[in-house]
Amino acid sequence: MDDKPAVYRFPKDPLPLNKLSLDGTWTAGYERFTVGPDARLAFSYRAKNANFVLAGTGKVTVIVDSRTTKTIDVSGSPPLYRLTDDKRPRTARLELRLDKGLEAYAFTFG
Template structure:
């Protein structure tokens, strides 16, 4: 599978341990980033596949990440640092 296209009310949630989480996204729409139950940012996505920073912490931490994606957005790959 090369990518996933968001349907209506698309959500993706998982736990991770890292300083930052990134996701390659394409299309046109918004992604709401929720960390440990708190909305931290909304990302405007537009165009061809681009790496977007979802979180950016000083030190590695374990957190629960939830993404709410507008319908039609394409998600390709996660990267953690």
């Protein structure tokens, strides 16, 4: 059963490596989070690429180390979307700005 919408805030301190943080309104479900108003997600990672399983209809703005790198059009059932694709592993802060109604499932890294 899904939870009720909750408002989250990014921490003031930088995110430690491999930590995720939510900002804005999100609704936690059994296998997914549903995006609410002004939702953002931040994650610090070390990898060549980052991927995210998303469903619904809307857009996701990808920001890496404070620089917008792409906008992804999400449509339909939950496929895997490539967020970053670097030639070598690197440590970075990934931020996503997601349209209301999208469903977020899982991250993968390579």
